[in-house]
Amino acid sequence: MTTLTSTARLIEARDEEGLKRTMHTSSDKLSVLAAGSEPMLSNPIEEEKFEHVIDGLMAKAPVVLADLSCADAPLKKIVLSRAQHIILVTSPMVTSLRLARAAMKEVAALRGGALDDISLVVNMQGQAKNHEVAPSDIEIAMDRKPEASIPFLPSTFIANESEARLILEDKDGLDVFNNALLPILKRTVSSSASVEEKGGGAEKSGFLGGFLTKITSK
Numbered sequence: 001m002t003t004l005t006s007t008a009r010l011i012e013a014r015d016e017e018g019l020k021r022t023m024h025t026s027s028d029k030l031s032v033l034a035a036g037s038e039p040m041l042s043n044p045i046e047e048e049k050f051e052h053v054i055d056g057l058m059a060k061a062p063v064v065l066a067d068l069s070c071a072d073a074p075l076k077k078i079v080l081s082r083a084q085h086i087i088l089v090t091s092p093m094v095t096s097l098r099l100a101r102a103a104m105k106e107v108a109a110l111r112g113g114a115l116d117d118i119s120l121v122v123n124m125q126g127q128a129k130n131h132e133v134a135p136s137d138i139e140i141a142m143d144r145k146p147e148a149s150i151p152f153l154p155s156t157f158i159a160n161e162s163e164a165r166l167i168l169e170d171k172d173g174l175d176v177f178n179n180a181l182l183p184i185l186k187r188t189v190s191s192s193a194s195v196e197e198k199g200g201g202a203e204k205s206g207f208l209g210g211f212l213t214k215i216t217s218k
Contacts, residue, residue, distance in 0.1 A: 001037045008049035011056035019056075033057065044072040051078060063189055081110050085188040086118045092125050092132040097141055104142070119147045119184050127152035148180035 002022045010018040024032045038044065045053075057064050066083075068076045080086060086107065090100035100120070108115050120142060125132070139145045156172045159165075167173035 001034050003037045004035050004045040004050060004053055005038070007033065007035055007056075008045060008053050011052050012049075031061065044075060047074050047078060050075055054078065054082070065189075077110065080107055084117065087121055087184060087188070088118055089121045089123050091127070092122050092135075092138060093128070094133060097133060097138060101142055115144075119188075120144055121180075121184070122146045122149040124152040125149045147184055150176055150180050 007019070007022055009015075010022065022034055024034050026032065044050075054064070066079050068079055069089075071079075088100055088103060088107075090096045104115060104118060104120075107118065111117075122135075122138065133141065135146070135149070153172055153176070156170050156176075157167065160167050160170055160173060168177060
């Protein structure tokens with residue numbers, strides 16, 4: 001595990017061997033930057049250096065996926081301003097939806113008012129049914145229909161993670177992926193991706209199949 005600052009140094013020095021050691025290569029179609037060791041109480045990487053990291057990764061891969069859920073605001077701004085497509089995840093609770101709506105406005109301002117390239121995903125639906133905003137009301141509040149809704153299935157997601165099992169080998173997990181996530185990912189990553197259940201397990205084909213097989217394994 002390394003830091004973004006260390007990765008930036010390697011890219012600036014054009015140290016291909018050093019950079020290769022920081023990448024976890026699962027297959028010829030998937031490499032994961034093993035970053036995330038930044039101290040929690042220190043300032044994040046400088047914005048200019050982070051730009052170098054993004055540029056370096058984009059020069060090496062046709063598709064770069066970035067999880068911004070725990071990123072610092074300046075880093076989020078850099079990625080969101082350059083992203084081809086953005087997936088915004090919210091829960092069906094009032095507070096979360098309010099924050100998601102505010103985030104969409106900020107992203108629109110950052111991207112010249114454009115919101116066409118944002119997919120809204122509602123996560124953990126059903127966790128607190130009596131206190132959640134109804135799907136029809138979510139559409140009205142967010143001025144758009146969510147492109148996917150992921151049910152709250154702790155026995156599927158949490159159990160599979162804690163037991164190091166592939167989420168796609170679980171029937172409920174496979175159903176969620178095929179019905180909720182695959183349409184978005186096919187549009188943003190690969191038009192030929194597919195995941196099918198076969199022989200009691202999950203047979204993966206195309207870019208996304210291999211991607212998810214590797215990213216969910218430990």
